[in-house]
Amino acid sequence: MASPASLPQYKSDFISACRAGNVLTFGTYTLKSGRISPYFFNAGLLHRADLVRAISLAYAHTLAAEPDLKFDVLFGPAYKGIPIAAATTLGLALVDEKRFGQISYSFNRKEAKDHGEGGIIVGAPLKDKRVVIIDDVMTAGTAMREAIDITEKQGGTLVGIVVAFDRMEKVPSPTDDDGIPRPSTIGEFRKEFKVPVLSILTLDDVSKSLAGMGSETELRRLEEYREKYRASD
Ligand SMILES: O=P(O)(O)OC[C@H]1O[C@H](OP(=O)(O)OP(=O)(O)O)[C@H](O)[C@@H]1O
Numbered sequence: 066m067a068s069p070a071s072l073p074q075y076k077s078d079f080i081s082a083c084r085a086g087n088v089l090t091f092g093t094y095t096l097k098s099g100r101i102s103p104y105f106f107n108a109g110l111l112h113r114a115d116l117v118r119a120i121s122l123a124y125a126h127t128l129a130a131e132p133d134l135k136f137d138v139l140f141g142p143a144y145k146g147i148p149i150a151a152a153t154t155l156g157l158a159l160v161d162e163k164r165f166g167q168i169s170y171s172f173n174r175k176e177a178k179d180h181g182e183g184g185i186i187v188g189a190p191l192k193d194k195r196v197v198i199i200d201d202v203m204t205a206g207t208a209m210r211e212a213i214d215i216t217e218k219q220g221g222t223l224v225g226i227v228v229a230f231d232r233m234e235k236v237p238s239p240t241d242d243d244g245i246p247r248p249s250t251i252g253e254f255r256k257e258f259k260v261p262v263l264s265i266l267t268l269d270d271v272s273k274s275l276a277g278m279g280s281e282t283e284l285r286r287l288e289e290y291r292e293k294y295r296a297s298d
């Protein structure tokens with residue numbers, strides 16, 4: 066992926082990291098929502114030290130760009146949200162230790178532990194805290210709804226959401242693939258939860274630079290998919 070000159074440095078660095086890690090791949094993928102996608106953004110591949118640095122700084126700068134967003138805890142839902150929350154907490158201290166030095170992170174266990182310290186939360190308790198949920202991708206928003214539910218049940222207050230990649234897809238419906246545009250998942254979350262929903266990159270950010278990445282057939286399938294699940298906002 067080439068990085069368009071107009072993008073801020075942290076976004077260009079993040080695109081370069083995605084490229085180095087082959088994070089965006091073409092094929093046939095069943096998504097959590099059940100949609101069959103011709104491309105996939107796999108944040109799990111950003112595991113090398115230099116790529117972890119790029120992703121943690123990109124999330125940290127995305128959060129730092131919101132001066133009014135005050136929060137105490139970054140909550141990363143299992144599983145891919147876990148290393149992202151930990152790495153971004155470090156990234157925040159590197160970007161602005163004065164502002165972010167007291168931020169904590171936590172994550173959930175997918176299955177509650179019934180011995181030792183017990184419970185489903187590891188890391189900072191969420192009770193009475195201002196919580197930003199951090200994850201890799203939002204498509205239909207099911208994973209994010211689960212994370213919001215955990216946050217509320219633990220007594221935390223949701224104040225923001227940040228993801229690496231916004232696939233810019235419409236909210237799911239019973240006639241999901243009717244090709245009729247509906248509001249985007251992220252747009253609906255902004256309206257429903259009245260908190261900032263941030264993403265480092267959107268599909269639009271990278272689509273111009275996709276031309277060198279996939280074959281003509283892969284790019285045509287991507288465009289067909291985009292048309293089918295295109296959001297109206
Ligand atoms: O917006 P949605 O339609 O819910 O899909 C996106 C979510 O699905 C995947 O997580 P998954 O729940 O598969 O768990 P993982 O982190 O363990 O891979 C992905 O990491 C996103 O979090």
Ligand SMILES: O=C(O)c1cc(=O)[nH]c(=O)[nH]1
Nearest residue numbers: 096097105106107202204
């Ligand atoms: O919707 C998903 O399940 C999904 C899409 C994507 O691009 N990457 C990912 O990890 N999950």
